[in-house]
Structures are given as structure tokens and as C-alpha cells.
Amino acid sequence: MFIEVTDIKKSYGEGGSYVQVLKGVTTGIEKGQICAILGPSGSGKSTLLNTIGGLDTIDSGSIKISNIEITKLNAKELSLYRRNYLGFIFQFYNLVPNLTVKENIQVCEYLTKKPLDINEMLEILGLTEHQKKFPSQLSGGQQQRCAIARALIKNPELLLCDEPTGALDYQASREILMLIEKINKKFGTTMLIVTHNTAIKEMVHRVIKIKDGQISEDYANKVLKPASQLEW
């Protein structure tokens, strides 16, 4: 297993404000798979994503990424882990506002010694003509594509996507999902996508449903629907 999550528990707060968000989650994801994590608001899906990404800690349990027990890493080691293995895509893009599209991608190109070719990335993501524009000059979809390119430029083994289409309209969302599919096929990047959009579950290899901090469903799709055919 590329990703091994074993009985992880996570809680917040104390006393009256104590909340147990993850109540013993165990799952595993193979390398190269796209996995959708679905669930209602407050179910713990983003928390699960953040813990796998090393952005949040757990109370107990184990998380192994490519056999690295990330729960035992210190802050510096976690930074290195994220630098070497992960890419992130967020709901609200989080691009650097006063850098151009290309420069935003180059921000992460700097982090790796073996980046992918930036022009190819621009091409793949349809950003070649927009490369000198600033985020404020782009549409939501274009900004998200830029964010994806930024995340991918360092050729991460694992791409974590937190509501990548949450701020986009239908058309843009489809385009993003098609891109995700394309990248997965081209680069074999393992992807975890947290989403409210249940239609996505048809295009992914694995579906994990979380409810009240526990996995309610965890299955593999035998037949994948192309992203271009998704309807919601």
C-alpha cells in the first residue's frame, strides 16, 4: 500500500468544546490511484486529508506514506516530507497575488531538483497564453489550473486536493476533473480528493465515505467513468 492509515483518532478542544473528529479510521490506498473522500460537512474528511498531508497531527494511530511513518516526523522532517512527496490543491487556489501564472508555478519548481518541464505543464493545463497574467486577471478555473500546475511541477508522488472544484462553476469543474484524470494517467500521481460532489465518485479508483469521524464506506470502483461524462 502506498498510503496506510491505521486506526487514527483525532480530536479538538477541551472540556465543553471537546470534539472527536476522527474516531478510528483505517484505510489504505494503492500508488497511482485516485481516491475520493466523501462525506457531509464536519464529517472529518478534510481532517483526514490534512493528517495524511502532515498538516495536522493525530491523537493516536499510524499513517504511512510510501512506508514512511509520518506521525513520528518532527516539524522540519514534515516540511521535507511535504516538499519531496506532496502536492496540494486548495478550494480557493491560494496563488501568490503579485506573481504571474508562470512565476506561481516556478514557486514550487524551486522546491525540487527534478521538476517537470514548466512549458509542458503550461501546455497541459492550457495556461501558455496566460502565463504572464496575474491571478487577479484570471477566471476561477484558470486560477485553479495554475494552482494545479504549481502543485504538479515538482512531480509529487501524492497530490492532495481539498475541494478542488468547490469554488468553480460546472464547466470549470468538469475541466478540472478532466485535468486531474489526465495528470493521473500521464504521471501516475496518486491523488486524494476531498469533495462534496458525489458525482466524482464515478471517475475515481477508490471511494471512501466518512460519516461522524468513521469510514462508513470504503470500496474500489471496478469501472471508471471518464470525467468528461460526469453529470451533476
Add this chain to the structure above:
Amino acid sequence: MILNKRIIRELKENWVRYGALAFLIIFSLGLVVSMAGSTDVVNYTIDKNNKKNQLEDGEFSVYVPLTENQQLELEKMGAKTEAAFYVDLPSLEKSVLRVFKNRNNINTIALEEGRLADQIGEIVLEKHYAENHGIRVGQSIEVGQKNYQVTGIGTVPDYSNVVQNVSDVLADLNQFSIGFVAEAEFNQLLAGDTNVEYNYSYKLDGNLTTSELKEKLVDLDFDKTKVANKYMNEIINTIEKGKNDLSGGVNDLADGTQKLTNGTSSLKQGSNELADGASSLANGTDQLSSGLEELTNSNATLNKAAADIFQGMIAQANSEFENIGIPVTVTGDNYSSVIDSLIKTIDGSDANAVIALKTMKAQLDSYKAFKDGLRAYTNGVESAYSGSVELSAGADGLYQGSEDLANGVNTLSNGSAELNRGMGEFKSQISNFINDNMDYQYVNLITFLEAGDNQRITSCKSDAAINKNSALIAGVIIIALIAYMISVFVIHTIDKESAVIGALYSMGYVKKELLRHFMILPILIVTASAMLGTVLGFALIGENIKENVAYYSYPGYSMVFPPYLLIYGVLLPILIALLVNYMVINNKLSLAPLKLLRREKKQHQLANIDLKEMGFINRYRIRQLLREIRGNITMFFGLFIAILLMVFGFSIYGSISAYVNNVASDVEYNYLYLLKYPMETAPNDATKAYTESLTADLYLTGGEMDVTIQGIDDENSYFDFPLDGEKNEVIISDSVANKFGYKVGDEITLSDNLEDRNYNFRVKEVVNFASGLYIFMDIKDMRELFGQEDYYYNTLMSDQELDIEVGRIATVITVNKMVAAARQMFTMMYGLVITILGASVLLFAIVMYLLVKMMIDKSTFSISLIKVFGYNEREIKKLYLGTTFYTVALSTLIAIPVSKMIINQIYPYMVSNVSAGMNATMAPQSYLIMVAIILSVYAIVNYLVGRHLKKISLVEILKERE
């Protein structure tokens, strides 16, 4: 790192903000570096000049010039001396020019133009005097009613502060200066004027200390017959007269006692003889008395016999009458009348009868006379006897008395002989006493002053040093403030891009990389500004130094670039910025990536404060203020520093104004004459006083400062405080109290460095007297304290100018001169005051504008939101700019009094080198002006930020995601 490309763009986008900060840094550093640098330039120039022109180690003055041997002796001991005699002569526009002869080895003249005077009728003038009076080389000037040609213009190191007296508060460059003539010319002046100060400069070669030199000078004798000064001669004669009178008086007394002795000896002899005589007399009278007693004893017998004889004759006469048949009976009492009657009866008829009757009568008369006579005789004998008894008694008494007298006179004689012997011893001892104590070794030394205590030499550097230290301290504070302000703006950026930073952390950026990135901009700004500011500072040295150059007298300055100032101007701001920004930004970037992603902000407990039932508008404002507490606190401190500078500026102005006014109002007399050689009789229209100069320890600098102690009496109409009290009680001026920190009841010690003596006093009262540093006491007590005669005085005060021989006068102080000198301070400090006030207003405006704008920027989302809700511009301004008013009001209310307290504490240090006590005074209207300035700046900033508020569009709310 590609991320760094955003730095220039960030700078361009916020050029106003960063430009203003850079401007502040450049301006502040420019000021500070120019002030500190000008001090260094002054110090360097002075030190260089002092070395080149052989500045003295000290100077001293004497009554009689040293002999060549004495000077050689001193040189052998280790003190090279050079005569620096001078005369003060009247010159242009009632000014006084102190004329020296050219110097050879010590305190030599640094010429700026022309050449030294080498002929009679030539003179070199001090440069400021020449400039102020429009005199150039080649022109002519009248000095002491003689015309001189100006051959050169220059300066000397021992008169860099060209004050007439070392104790003068300020120099008046128009009214007093110095000039140098050739030796021949000076000798002519010496011959013509006896008011010469025999001043010497000295340099020590290390083999002799200052105190050893002073001791030696005190011991040096001088030939009092060679005193040329007629007034000094008067004094010598007066002193010698006293000694002669004493000696003569003792001699007269000795002669007198000798005569007394001789006289009493004669008297003794006489009294002895008198006693002998009285003894003889007593014996004689005793014998007389005895004899008379015997006679007296016979008196009755004699009288009876005489009476019997007379009765017998009467009987015979009766018998004869009976015989001749005349029927008369005569008695002793009637015989004369009877016989006369008979004779009358007979009358010519019987001449024989008549003859017989007459013969009878005659016989009876004679017998009666005999009888009466004998009676009288015996009565006399009896009286004589009584008298002789008394006489004898008296003679006995006389004898006794004369014996006593003789004894007494004997004693007297013996006593006067002893007195005479004692007088001889007394005379001998008086002689010894006169020889021992009145053989005056006239101390030739009048004054002794080390260079380090000489205001003429030291005040230029010490004045500049105070400005420098103050500027450097102020600079550090301002740079720290600006560095912190920059960090606040960086924090604002980090907050704004919090999610982006979280995303970068997520991608694998480490804190070190981001910290380095976010520190680049502030460090770049500070570095560039610091360099520019330092360059500007050095460039402004010329401007800054103008006042110093215009006031103090030294050759043209040489620029220096002291390394420490380069470090201070460039490195120190960078270090401060590094430190401050590192601490602040590091703290911000230490948040967990997830918190950054979620834009979680630390909620201060203050922000959650329960505002109870407060109205909405105020509640909104307070929440806004609390949310921007960091910015508001920064603004508070920024405004505080600006107000501190403003208070400082106004205090300087107020302090000098108060000083000028007080000098004019506190001094009642118009003229004060300090006399070197007082007259025996003072002019009628002058009031006498006694003045001495002592030193007191100045706790502010650890050094010493001259104070004037003045003895006055109750009749002095120029002072209205009572002088009764203990002998050592003094009344000090408020100037002294302020300068030295004395209070009523304090025990103070003043020193006479010339005599190496300390005097202890107790402060009885503090009175208003702004001019100089004065301490007052009863003149009688003062005379006693300083060992002067009962009538001694050396100071005259008057309303009008007095006609006093110039040679007697040490110095004349007039109220007009004092006020003019005080006003000079305005000229010197005006530029500084304007600069400080300008800097404070700029700082105030920039700090307020930048921070308020930043706080508005941070609230763009909420402002946009409430615009969408329908709030109009006025209401939005009220909500967002109203909070600024709270901060400005609070900082003003706190900063003004606190600043005043701070300035009150540090101001005495800043004027520690001024020979007057000056408080940091602010006139009431200054406070009003300050508040007006603050409100005006606030209004302008409010207007500008208001315009920015207007520009926030409603669509921000749609773009921004929180």
C-alpha cells in the same frame, strides 16, 4: 528564489507607504548623523587646531610679572610659561577689544587671512569680530583711541569661546573680542596704560603636576617695590602702613612706659621727702601745741594780773580825782568818756589839768590796751593752742597720709618699673610678631585656571557633545520605532496572504525560507534609507555646523567621517531592523500551516471584552480598535515620540524666553562694577558689595562650575530678601538651585581652587535671580569668612554709569549686555528648534497616516460589506476613522504631560555646560499651539485617509474570501 520577485512588486504597489517610511529614516538619520557628525567635525577641528597651535595646559595671572629667573626655574621644574599679558581697550561701537602681543610658543595664532602684525600700528583681529564689524585685511580700526591697520584675521585656541570673563554665560561677539599686536606696539600700550593683566600660559612636560605648579607659584616671592600698578601700590602701602603704625605705636608705648617709670621714680623720691617733711611737721606741731598749751595754761594768770593792774590804775585815777577834788568815779568801761567829759569841761581853763587828764587817759588807755591786748593775746594763744592741737592732729594725719602716699608711690614706682620691663619684652615680641606675621610675602598669584576648567577652551566641545549624545539617543529611538513600524506593515502583508503562506508551507517551504523572504523588503528599505540618510547627514554637516562656526572661534573646519558614525548610520539601523523584524515576523510565521491556511488570527482576550449595553457605533469602534490593537499601540508610541520631540522643541524655546525675561526682571541694578583695586571711598550713588568666585560640583557632568558668591548688606536696595541668620547661611539664586540641585536646608560645599580651600554653607532660602550663578550672604559675614577688613568691598552696583578709573575695574556688567547675551541664545538655538518641531510634525503625520491607512486596508472586506449593507460615507468614516481619534486623543493626553516630565529630567543635562540654571519651561500658549498642530495634522490625515476609504469598492466583498 522566485518568490523574491514579489518584493519589488510589493514595493511598487505600496510605494507611498514604503516611500514615507524610507523618507522618515533618511530624514531622521540625516538629522542625527549631521548633528553627531558636526560634533565630530568640531571636535576634530578643535583638537587638530589645539595641537597645531600648542594649546595651553592652563593659565595664571600675577600682580608683578615673573622675572626671567623665575620663568627659567619653572621651566626647569617642568612648566614652560609664556607671557600672555593683555589690556582691554575700547573699540568700535562701544565694544571692548582685548589686546595681546603676538604669541610665540603657546596658544599661537591661526591666521585665516593676511599676516601677523610686526610693526607698530598693526593688529590682527579675531575673525568673528572682523566679520561682524565688516572689517577686512588692509582696513583700519580704532582701538583705544588709536588707529591700527588690520594685517590679518585669525583665531587662537585659548579663546574658542570668546567671553570676556570665564564666568560669563555667553559670548557677545559684537561687543567683545581679541586682537594681537607686535611686541613693540604692546610695549607702548604697557607704558601708556597701567591696567594690564599679567597673564601667563603654561604647558607641562610631564615632570610637574598642576597642583605642584600652583604651589610653586604661590611660594614665588616678588619685589614689591617693582609694582608698577599704582592701585596695587596703594594696597601695598595700606598694608605696610598698618604694620608701620603697629610698630610705631608699640615704640611710643614703650617710650611712654619708660617716662612713666622715670616719673614714678621721681614721684617716689618726692613722696618720701614729703613723708619726711610731714614727719617733721608733725613733730613740730606737737611741740607747738605743747608750747601753746603751756602758754594757755598761763592765760588766766596773765589776764588776772593785767586786769588787776588796770584796776589798780583805775583806782589810782579815782584816787587822784579824789585828791584833786573831782567828784568822779571812773571804771574800766567809762573812764574814757568821763575823762573826755572832764577835759571838755575844763577846756582851756586849766591846761595842766587837761594835760594831766589826757596823760591819765592815755595811761589808762595803754593799760586797757595792754589788758585788752593781753586778753586778745591769751585768747589768741588759746585759739592758737586749739589750732595747734588741730594742726598737730592734721600734721599727724598728713604725716600718716604722706607715709601712705610714699608707700603707694613706692609701689607705683616699682610697678611702673615692672611695666617698663614688661613693655620691653612686649616690644621685643611685637617686633618678632611683625617680623614673623607682618613681613608680608605678597602672594603674586591672582588666578590659576587649568585648561580643562576654562570655559573659553572647553565649552565649544562640551556644547557639541551634548547635542551629539542627545541626537544619537534620539536616533536609536526613532530607528527602532520605524523598524517596528515596518514590521507592522510586514505583518499586515503576512496576514493578508496568510492562506498563500499556508499553501507554501503545504508545498514544502520551510519557515527559514519564508522568514528570509519577508525580511528582505524591510531590510532593503532600511539599508537603502540608512545609506542615503547617512550620506545626507554628512552632506548636511556643513549646514548644521554653521551655528557652531558662527558662534565659536576656530579655523575653518575639516571634514571627517568617523567610522563609528558610518556604523551608527548604516549598520545600526540595519541591525535594529533585522532584530525587530526577525522577532516579529518569526513569531508570525511560527503559526501552524493549517492555521495560516484557515486565516486563523490570535484573538486577544481584550477583543472579547464584554461591552455590555454600549451603543452600536461606539461598540463597533471599540471592537475595531481592539482588533487593530497592535497598529493602535504602534501609532500611540509613534505619536508619543513625535509629541516628545514637539515638547522638546517648545521647551527649548520657552526655556530661553523665560531666561531672557528673568534676566531682565530679576536684575534691579543697571551697572555692576567688579573692581580689581577698590577705592577707599566709594561713589555716593553706588551700593557696595563683595564678590568672590568659587566652584561647585556639578553632579550632572561630574565636573565643576564657577559660582559667584556675593556679600550684600540690608541696605542694598537692589535685593529685597533678609540677610539675618547664622553666619554660614546663604541665599541661593533659583539658577543655582536648578543647576546644582540644591534645596533649602542643604549643606553645600564650595571650593576655592586657587587657595585649595573649601567653604561650607547652609542654604537658607532660594530667590529669583536668573542671571549667572549667584549665591548671596551678609557682607559682614563674608568679609569675616574670607579674612577681609570690616570695610572691604570690591563690587559696586548702580543705576547710572559711574566714573571710575579704568585701571581699578576688572569688569563691568550691564543689564543690557546680560539681556543681549541671553537673546543670543535665540539666534543659536533657533535653527535647532525649527528642525525639531518640523521633524516632530512630519513624524506625527507620517506615522498616523501610514498606520491608519494600513488599518483601513486590513478592514477592506468589512468596509466593503457595510457599504453593500447601505452605510454611507459619513457613517463609514465615523465607524473606522473615529477609532483613530481615540488613539490620537489618548496619546496626546498622556504624551504631553509624560513628555514634559521626561524633558524636565533630561533638560538640565542638555544645558549643563551653560553657566546658568535653566528649566525646561513651556509657556501656556505653547500647549495650545501643540494641540492645534496635533488637531490640524489629524484633520489632514483624516481627510487623506477618508479619500482612500471612499475608493474601496463594493465588489471587494465579492472578490475577497475570508
